[in-house]
Amino acid sequence: MEKFTFKVVIVGGGTGGITVAAQLLRKMPTLADQVAIIDPSTKHYYQPLWTLDGGGASKKENSVRDMKSVIPDGVTWIQQSVEKFFPDQNKVRLNNGTSVHYEFLVVATGLEIHWHKIKGLKESLGTKSVCSNYSYEHVDYTWETIRNLKSGTAIFTHPASPVKCGGAPQKIMYLADDHFRKTGVRDKINIIFGSANAAIFDVAKYRNELEKVLVRKNIDARFSTNLVEIKPDE
Ligand SMILES: Cc1cc2nc3c(=O)[nH]c(=O)nc-3n(C[C@H](O)[C@H](O)[C@H](O)COP(=O)(O)OP(=O)(O)OC[C@H]3O[C@@H](n4cnc5c(N)ncnc54)[C@H](O)[C@@H]3O)c2cc1C
Structure with a gap:
């Protein structure tokens, strides 16, 4: 039994x-x-x-x-x-x-991701250069998009809600920056980090270092900026 x-x-x-x-x-x-x-x-x-x-x-x-x-x-x-x-x-x-x-x-049931809470996200995710590393299904598309970008603007966002791994939105941005540099296209790409947080990191010790990284990598960081809508056709 x-x-x-x-x-x-x-x-x-x-x-x-x-x-x-x-x-x-x-x-x-x-x-x-x-x-x-x-x-x-x-x-x-x-x-x-x-x-x-x-x-x-x-x-x-x-x-x-x-x-x-x-x-x-x-x-x-x-x-x-x-x-x-x-x-x-x-x-x-x-x-x-x-x-x-x-x-x-x-x-220990984890987090449920509410894609629909950002207008336009759910229906465009995985298409038209809209990517997320927060799902197994879509993570390949992130690399495909980074690999294929040769010029333009790459926007990375950090939402105004708890996320799994607060560093993840930045980490993929630094990896993308590295790839753009290695392939010689970095000077044709503007990288923007739009974060709902007030600073790059809450803990001062790490914040101080990461602020230097943003300058060194020429990243346009915009704080207290929350993504509310995606218009992929525009
Ligand atoms: C892109 C990314 C990068 C990350 N990087 C880091 C990092 O560098 N360092 C770090 O520390 N963390 C990182 N994290 C965070 C870390 O992966 C998560 O915090 C961790 O996986 C959460 O584990 P969990 O067990 O809480 O939830 P999960 O691993 O999501 O597991 C939850 C489980 O609960 C089960 N479940 C759900 N509901 C029920 C139910 N009703 N009954 C029974 N079972 C149920 C699900 O099937 C699932 O197996 C990252 C996360 C992501 C997405």
Whole structure:
């Protein structure tokens, strides 16, 4: 009979969930067979690599593993999604109706990206030079677009909302700048960084250095500037 009670239940088998499970088992081997990860996805994505994929330094296929292969030994993978939490009863309900009980719960379900909140983005993403590294499906298009740009304006944006990896919008910009320089087209391309933040980075130590990078790379940085609409035909 399948077991549906665990000492620790982790919802989400992304970077957060897998890391928590691995650390728990490493520090407390006696937890073996008492930890479950609940995630319906057959694939696990190492998203930090998408910056390098978009910048042409790696292939997106390198960021994917079968979920089964990254579940630590001693951890039970329940391949379902959690539909409802019942914190007063220490249980979650799965989409197949089963309840899973726990003593401790870790919620690591990641972020959902609301592309539709920026007018024109959802319908133009992956076409007409509109790119994002925040999705496996579109990351190849970033590199295609950077590679094919020989002159004009390249705009990189950082939104007024929490993002996965606050550095990602800048990192792809520096990789693009590097590519434009190596291929001899940098002087024909104007790079603009439009950020909703007030400065290039919140932490002074890094901000001071990054401000020098912006000057050195001749990047037109515009702060407190939030992207609200894309008109790809214009
Ligand atoms: C382009 C890019 C560059 C980045 N660069 C860096 C970097 O350099 N350094 C750094 O530290 N971070 C970086 N990050 C951020 C980092 O990748 C994320 O913070 C991290 O992947 C988040 O892990 P997570 O486990 O919270 O979520 P995810 O990895 O998104 O995993 C969430 C999991 O939860 C599952 N799930 C969702 N809903 C349910 C449900 N109802 N029931 C069960 N399971 C569910 C999903 O199937 C998924 O497997 C980057 C991110 C991006 C996109």
